[in-house]
Amino acid sequence: xxTFELKRQVPIDSSYDLVVCGGGPAGCSAAxxxxxxxxxxxxxxxxxxxxxxxxxxxxxxFDPMANGEVALVRGxxxxxxxxVHDRGFTGPQVTPDFWSKNYHCWTPFNAEGYKLIxxxxxxxxxxxxxxxxxxxxxxxxxxxxxxVMLNNIEGHRYVPAKTFVDAxxxxxxxxxxxxxxxxxxxxxxxxxxxxxxxxxxxxHWQKAQSDLSRTGPDEQQKYxxxxxDDGFFSHTDRHLPGLFKISPTMAALNGGHMFHTNALNxxxxxxxxxxxxQLAQEYLAFYRKxxxxxxxxxxxxxxxxxxxxxxxxxxxxxxxxxxxxLARRQFPDQIGVFNKAIDIHxxxxxxxxxxxxxxxxxxxxxxxxxxxxGIPYGILVPKGWQNLWVAGRCVSSDVQVHGSIRVxxxxxxxxxxxxxxxxxxxxxxxxxxxLNTAVLIEQLRKDHAYLPQSDxxxxxxxx
Numbered sequence: 055x056x057t058f059e060l061k062r063q064v065p066i067d068s069s070y071d072l073v074v075c076g077g078g079p080a081g082c083s084a085a086x087x088x089x090x091x092x093x094x095x096x097x098x099x100x101x102x103x104x105x106x107x108x109x110x111x112x113x114x115x116f117d118p119m120a121n122g123e124v125a126l127v128r129g130x131x132x133x134x135x136x137x138v139h140d141r142g143f144t145g146p147q148v149t150p151d152f153w154s155k156n157y158h159c160w161t162p163f164n165a166e167g168y169k170l171i172x173x174x175x176x177x178x179x180x181x182x183x184x185x186x187x188x189x190x191x192x193x194x195x196x197x198x199x200x201x202v203m204l205n206n207i208e209g210h211r212y213v214p215a216k217t218f219v220d221a222x223x224x225x226x227x228x229x230x231x232x233x234x235x236x237x238x239x240x241x242x243x244x245x246x247x248x249x250x251x252x253x254x255x256x257x258h259w260q261k262a263q264s265d266l267s268r269t270g271p272d273e274q275q276k277y278x279x280x281x282x283d284d285g286f287f288s289h290t291d292r293h294l295p296g297l298f299k300i301s302p303t304m305a306a307l308n309g310g311h312m313f314h315t316n317a318l319n320x321x322x323x324x325x326x327x328x329x330x331x332q333l334a335q336e337y338l339a340f341y342r343k344x345x346x347x348x349x350x351x352x353x354x355x356x357x358x359x360x361x362x363x364x365x366x367x368x369x370x371x372x373x374x375x376x377x378x379x380l381a382r383r384q385f386p387d388q389i390g391v392f393n394k395a396i397d398i399h400x401x402x403x404x405x406x407x408x409x410x411x412x413x414x415x416x417x418x419x420x421x422x423x424x425x426x427x428g429i430p431y432g433i434l435v436p437k438g439w440q441n442l443w444v445a446g447r448c449v450s451s452d453v454q455v456h457g458s459i460r461v462x463x464x465x466x467x468x469x470x471x472x473x474x475x476x477x478x479x480x481x482x483x484x485x486x487x488x489l490n491t492a493v494l495i496e497q498l499r500k501d502h503a504y505l506p507q508s509d510x511x512x513x514x515x516x517x
Contacts, residue, residue, distance in 0.1 A: 062210070064203065070096045070182075070215040072476045073202055075189045078106020079462045080446035081221030082172050083130045083469030084476070087501065089179035091477040096213065097176065098187040098204060101358065104172035106223065108165065108462055112251035112357035114306040115160040115298040117461040121393040122157030122423030129503040131466035134171060135161060143167025145299045157423040158395065162298040162306065165253075189222070192230045198440045199231060217441045217476035217486075221469060224317065225366040225448035233436040234369035235448075239316055244401045246364040246457075247311035250330025253354040254297065254338070255304045262347025277344040286343075287336055289313075291403040293411055297341075304354070308361070309337045313402050317365040331356055363399060363447075363460060370450025371487055372432030372517040379419075379427050379455050386511035387491035388428030389498060390467030395420035398457040419454070428507070429459065431491050432514040434472050440485035443472035467503065474498055489514070 070093075074085045077099030085097040097104075107113040116135060119127035135153050138144055144152075145162035152161045176183055184206065191203035193212070201214040220227035225235050239245040278294050281287060295308040310333030315326040334356050341348035377383075379396070396419030400407040421427065433450040434443050444450075445468035447460035458464075474497050475489055484490060492510040499505055 064210045064212045067211050067213045070094050070213065071480055072096070072217045072219065072473065073098070073213055073215040074219045074221055074473070075202070075227045076106070076221035076223060076446070077101075077104040077183070078221060078223060078446060078465065079108065079131070080465040080469035080472075081106070081219065082176065083466040084219045084221060084445055084473035085181045086130055086175055086179045087470045087473030088477050089181045090501075091474065093477050093480070095181045096215070097181050097183045098189065099183065099185050100188050102185045103169045104176065104183070105165070105168050107359065107361055108163070109169050110357060110359040111361045112165055112253060112306055113308065113361050113462070114165050114168070114300055115162045116153060117160060117463055118158045118394050119153040119161070119463045120155050120157070120159070121421070121426055122155070124504070125154040126391050126393055126426055126504055127153070127463040127467060129467065129498065129501055130470045131463050132502065134175065134466070137171050138163050138168055141167060141171065143171070146302055147299060158393070160298065162300045164300050189226055189230070192227065194231050197438050199442050202227070216480050218443070219469070219472045219476060220442065220444045220448070221446050223362065223365070223446050223448060225368050225444060228368050228436050228442065228444055228448070229366060231436075231439075231442065233439060233442070235366045236369065237318060237366050238364040245314065245316060246399050246401065247313045248315055248317065248326060248363055249308055249310055249361045250312070250327060250334065251357045251361050252307040252334045252337075253304060254307050254341070254351050255354050256350050256352045257297075257303055257305055258347040258350070259299060259302065260347070262345065274345065278340070281340050281344050286340060288332075289403045291400065292408045293400045307334070307337060310334065311399060311403070312360075317360075317362045323360065326360055330360065364456065366448050367456060368436050368444050368448055368450050370433045370444070371435045371437055372430050372450060372515050374430065374433050374451040374455045374459070376452055376454035379458065382421065382425050382427050384507050385428040385430040385515050386507055386509050387431040387495065387514045388505060388507055389431050389434070389471035389494070389503070390429040390464065391426040391504065391506065392429060392459060392464050393421050393426045394458045394461065394464070396454050396457040398453065419457070429464065429467065430515045431471065431475070431489070431494065432516060434468055434475070435486045435514075438487055440487065441479065443475060443486055445469040445472040470501070470503065471498060474501070
């Protein structure tokens with residue numbers, strides 16, 4: 055490829071304690087945690103709202119936060135969900151048990167309300183938020199980030215900071231730094247396909263089945279199987295996460311896979327958005343024809359962001375793996391615990407893939423009620439890096455565990471830990487890859503994280 059050398063003088067902004075790239079659940083929690091500890095924090099977001107997949111992506115259901123006995127996800131994420139609920143922005147069927155007790159239970163919410171709550175929390179913490187701002191380059195010395203190059207309507211800006219959190223979802227900051235990453239699809243044809251989610255309205259819930267939100271041997275699956283057998287769709291995909299009730303007449307639809315879409319390729323993403331809008335119309339027609347209570351359903355909108363499930367994952371100080379998951383392993387340095395099943399969507403619309411998904415998600419890759427596995431600090435740190443942390447779906451794990459922790463509640467726990475670690479790094483003159491994790495855990499516990507490990511260690515678990 056031919057290259058063009060670009061040289062220009064770029065204004066330098068004032069310095070920050072922490073710059074967080076990405077305003078999804080990981081980035082918001084990192085920024086809030088750091089700001090509450092006294093940090094001067096800049097949070098940048100490429101779109102015009104916070105929330106990431108939960109707002110711009112219309113993935114409007116928080117994944118399981120409890121294990122049937124206790125709330126595993128507390129801290130900032132627990133605070134967010136409680137406030138969303140208190141303000142009337144969760145589905146009308148939602149009770150606090152949905153997120154604080156129930157086993158493998160999703161909590162539907164209204165995306166507009168979620169945006170407002172995140173705006174308020176960031177303002178209360180004193181965070182500077184810049185919307186419509188993208189990370190375009192970095193300034194690095196060795197394994198230390200000096201600053202980032204940003205671009206928005208005002209042009210380019212160079213922003214120096216003491217610490218940085220990559221909450222981009224695609225490990226954009228880490229990749230620009232030159233740190234090692236694994237890319238989905240590089241060594242295999244298997245890339246977990248994304249979905250373009252929608253909001254649907256005018257649903258007669260009393261007439262509809264009581265639960266339209268689960269894939270499996272329920273009424274919705276029966277209708278879907280019939281439609282596929284009838285040749286109704288342009289594909290034969292039997293995997294449909296379904297509708298999530300977000301109001302008395304509205305629902306968010308998580309349906310339709312854009313198979314073989316590469317989230318790290320712009321043309322593939324562009325083609326995927328077009329295909330996603332086509333599929334939204336197919337699913338609208340399906341619900342109208344086959345599902346009681348949806349005869350007059352209307353399509354309100356598709357998301358402005360594609361629901362990416364897999365792109366890059368960093369090579370961290372530790373790689374969380376499926377053996378850790380199946381062993382229900384607890385770590386001295388764990389910054390969160392989780393219970394969600396391994397959820398690796400079908401790679402194509404073949405019967406073999408759907409059978410694989412059902413087996414893995416239904417039994418082989420699921421923990422029991424009352425159980426959990428630990429998320430260790432080391433998966434947040436690119437190997438050897440001094441002032442850079444990663445939070446969200448691009449942390450260091452294998453494909454199987456990625457299928458569990460790639461979701462919003464886990465991302466928020468990682469973000470809170472990353473923001474807290476950044477402030478500890480500044481205050482105690484510690485680098486990310488040698489942080490005293492016992493001190494970190496104690497601070498997270500003070501900030502209401504649920505960390506049940508009895509033994510702490512000043513050094514992280516390494517792999």
